Amino acid sequence: MAKYTYPEKQDLQKFVAWRYRKAWIWQGVFLLSLLIAIVSLSALLLNVADGAFGYVAYEFKKDPSTISEKPIEELNQEELIALLQANLSKGAYNKLNDEKTMEKRGEGELYGLVLERIIQVDTKETYSLFDSLFRKAEIEAEVAEKFPEARLEFRYWLAPDFLTTPMSSKAEFAGVRTAVLGSIWLVAIAVGLALPVGVGAAIYLQEYARKSFINNLIQTNINNLAGVPSIVYGMLGLAIFVRAFETFTSGAMFGVTDTNGRTIMSAGLTMGILVLPLVIINAQEAIKAVPDSIRQAAFGVGATRWQTVWSHVLPNALPGILTGSILAMSRAVGETAPLIIIGASTFISIDPSGPFSKFTALPIQIYQWTSRAQSEFHNIAAAAIIVLLLLLLTMNATAILLRNRFQRRY
Amino acid sequence: MQPESDNTQYAIETRVLSIFYGPFEAVKEVDLKIEKQKITAIIGPSGCGKSTLLRAFNRMNDFVPISRVSGEILMHGTNLYSKDIDPVEVRRRIGMVFQKPNPFPKSIYDNIAWGARINGFRGNMDDLVEHSLRNAALWDEVKDKLKESAYALSGGQQQRLCIARTIAIQPEIILMDEPASALDPISTLRIEELMQELKKNYTIIIVTHNMQQAARVSDYTAMMMLYGETRSGTVIEYDDTKKIFTNPKDKRTEDYVTGRFG
Numbered sequence: 328m329a330k331y332t333y334p335e336k337q338d339l340q341k342f343v344a345w346r347y348r349k350a351w352i353w354q355g356v357f358l359l360s361l362l363i364a365i366v367s368l369s370a371l372l373l374n375v376a377d378g379a380f381g382y383v384a385y386e387f388k389k390d391p392s393t394i395s396e397k398p399i400e401e402l403n404q405e406e407l408i409a410l411l412q413a414n415l416s417k418g419a420y421n422k423l424n425d426e427k428t429m430e431k432r433g434e435g436e437l438y439g440l441v442l443e444r445i446i447q448v449d450t451k452e453t454y455s456l457f458d459s460l461f462r463k464a465e466i467e468a469e470v471a472e473k474f475p476e477a478r479l480e481f482r483y484w485l486a487p488d489f490l491t492t493p494m495s496s497k498a499e500f501a502g503v504r505t506a507v508l509g510s511i512w513l514v515a516i517a518v519g520l521a522l523p524v525g526v527g528a529a530i531y532l533q534e535y536a537r538k539s540f541i542n543n544l545i546q547t548n549i550n551n552l553a554g555v556p557s558i559v560y561g562m563l564g565l566a567i568f569v570r571a572f573e574t575f576t577s578g579a580m581f582g583v584t585d586t587n588g589r590t591i592m593s594a595g596l597t598m599g600i601l602v603l604p605l606v607i608i609n610a611q612e613a614i615k616a617v618p619d620s621i622r623q624a625a626f627g628v629g630a631t632r633w634q635t636v637w638s639h640v641l642p643n644a645l646p647g648i649l650t651g652s653i654l655a656m657s658r659a660v661g662e663t664a665p666l667i668i669i670g671a672s673t674f675i676s677i678d679p680s681g682p683f684s685k686f687t688a689l690p691i692q693i694y695q696w697t698s699r700a701q702s703e704f705h706n707i708a709a710a711a712i713i714v715l716l717l718l719l720l721t722m723n724a725t726a727i728l729l730r731n732r733f734q735r736r737y
Numbered sequence: 738m739q740p741e742s743d744n745t746q747y748a749i750e751t752r753v754l755s756i757f758y759g760p761f762e763a764v765k766e767v768d769l770k771i772e773k774q775k776i777t778a779i780i781g782p783s784g785c786g787k788s789t790l791l792r793a794f795n796r797m798n799d800f801v802p803i804s805r806v807s808g809e810i811l812m813h814g815t816n817l818y819s820k821d822i823d824p825v826e827v828r829r830r831i832g833m834v835f836q837k838p839n840p841f842p843k844s845i846y847d848n849i850a851w852g853a854r855i856n857g858f859r860g861n862m863d864d865l866v867e868h869s870l871r872n873a874a875l876w877d878e879v880k881d882k883l884k885e886s887a888y889a890l891s892g893g894q895q896q897r898l899c900i901a902r903t904i905a906i907q908p909e910i911i912l913m914d915e916p917a918s919a920l921d922p923i924s925t926l927r928i929e930e931l932m933q934e935l936k937k938n939y940t941i942i943i944v945t946h947n948m949q950q951a952a953r954v955s956d957y958t959a960m961m962m963l964y965g966e967t968r969s970g971t972v973i974e975y976d977d978t979k980k981i982f983t984n985p986k987d988k989r990t991e992d993y994v995t996g997r998f999g
Binding site: 537538618620621623624625626627628629630631634638639643 | 795797800802825826828829832833835837839840841842851852855856899902903906
């Protein structure tokens with residue numbers, strides 16, 4: 328037995344101490360990884376928040392006191408309309424009136440119009456949140472020196488108004504309403520395509536398909552498709568949905584005449600195809616997680632395969648399928664590249680009216696705003712990023728809630 | 738290989754039945770005649786093909802894609818494996834209780850009603866549920882919580898619910914694949930008592946590892962063992978349970994039932 332020895336006594340103590348040291352080093356490495364991850368995420372969030380709030384120095388091109396005796400904040404709807412009528416050219420007023428009748432606009436909206444069209448806010452300089460918080464005095468001094476006429480105001484670029492106002496060519500009056508609506512339409516169409524098709528394909532692959540070379544090939548390809556860069560799907564969408572199926576995607580088939588193929592429909596279908604592999608894989612996993620004993624029980628009482636799938640496999644896999652689908656949808660919300668290729672409109676101030684409208688989406692809007700030169704557009708881009716992140720967070724939270732709520736123990 | 742009995746009416750019989758998994762012959766040339774309204778036990782060491790043989794009776798082996806059957810299983814003179822027989826129909830006539838209790842993740846009521854409904858039951862469902870639960874000796878324990886999840890029941894209750902679910906579709910034969918192996922002794926005893934009740938109306942075939950159980954509950958016993966160079970399982974002796982356990986003809990059976998082997 329002498330051949331098989333272990334460290335004893337002092338050797339053992341040293342050996343154990345060495346093992347603990349080794350473990351301790353690894354633990355440190357893991358902790359460091361975690362810290363790096365936390366720091367990067369915090370940096371991302373802080374960076375976004377830094378842009379979304381802060382001081383703004385701005386001037387009025389026209390002094391409000393020259394057009395109205397009362398401060399314009401206190402004017403009511405009628406007075407505001409009168410003010411607009413008096414100070415705008417007839418053509419400009421009628422154009423606004425055509426877009427939306429003046430009487431239907433609320434006081435807030437009319438006030439915005441007065442600011443935008445008559446008084447004309449001219450942003451001189453915007454400051455980041457950190458500067459605004461910690462260098463307030465310096466900012467005040469700088470503004471007083473460089474722009475003696477300017478007013479300094481702390482501005483929340485991400486305000487309730489930001490969500491409800493449509494796009495504008497002036498950053499101060501721009502909102503993400505059009506983009507949010509576009510994104511919602513997009514996801515709705517993507518879900519409409521990807522959910523039924525994806526779940527159907529998953530059921531077939533899991534419950535019906537026998538092991539064969541062709542089925543293995545299909546399975547492998549689905550897994551690979553999930554990793555194809557999204558821009559490739561954009562090319563596909565451009566070639567097929569925008570061009571080849573233009574009569575359908577432009578709505579010409581249904582009597583819509585004012586668009587080409589670059590519509591919500593094209594984008595939604597492209598996004599649907601993009602997330603389809605993800606939906607299939609997630610649904611397959613959910614179906615796989617339904618224990619075989621339940622299928623056997625169903626077959627054992629004389630059920631057909633379809634009855635088994637419909638009454639037992641699907642209901643038990645449903646939470647998993649939904650969770651996976653929501654995660655796939657949140658991918659669709661954040662995708663930008665395919666939309667650029669398909670040709671989402673970068674400037675559009677009219678809400679999408681249906682699947683055959685021109686559209687913009689949140690990531691497109693962010694992309695467009697960040698590429699503008701004026702710094703105030705970077706601020707609203709930061710605000711829009713927060714909106715997008717909140718949207719994604721909500722969707723992921725819903726997925727987690729669903730999973731916890733319906734999780735079954737077999 | 739047939740029990741010494743003058744009863745010539747059999748519930749089901751196999752004729753040179755062999756079951757293959759791919760090229761492997763898992764069960765070789767089995768001839769069994771199962772008596773009506775009796776309990777027939779299939780015993781033998783692990784891996785000798787007991788469960789495979791049992792699952793052949795209601796064509797559950799069909800779900801193993803590489804499985805294949807030669808020979809015949811006859812029920813009322815019809816071969817269950819002939820081309821014009823639908824396995825779904827077979828499984829209505831031959832119910833099955835599995836090793837691990839596997840109620841549906843539904844209410845107790847629906848566990849029974851679902852099988853009946855998909856098989857086209859037309860009648861009073863409440864009566865059927867009550868009747869089945871009574872016959873499975875479970876009614877008194879669950880009558881006040883029929884709408885509750887079957888998963889709230891204990892393992893033994895779940896297994897009796899599975900039996901109730903099986904008898905609700907009124908099969909002729911009930912297959913039981915080690916129905917008590919996941920249960921404690923008291924639950925096991927209740928299942929065994931229940932089997933004695935059930936055999937008044939049903940033919941029962943049970944696979945068990947527990948030889949005392951086979952000796953206690955069954956009327957006939959088939960002894961299976963791996964055999965020959967291919968290591969295929971086959972029935973080496975089939976007789977009255979008493980004989981198998983007291984005076985077996987085959988030396989291997991004797992070794993096995995006395996615990997010297999296997």
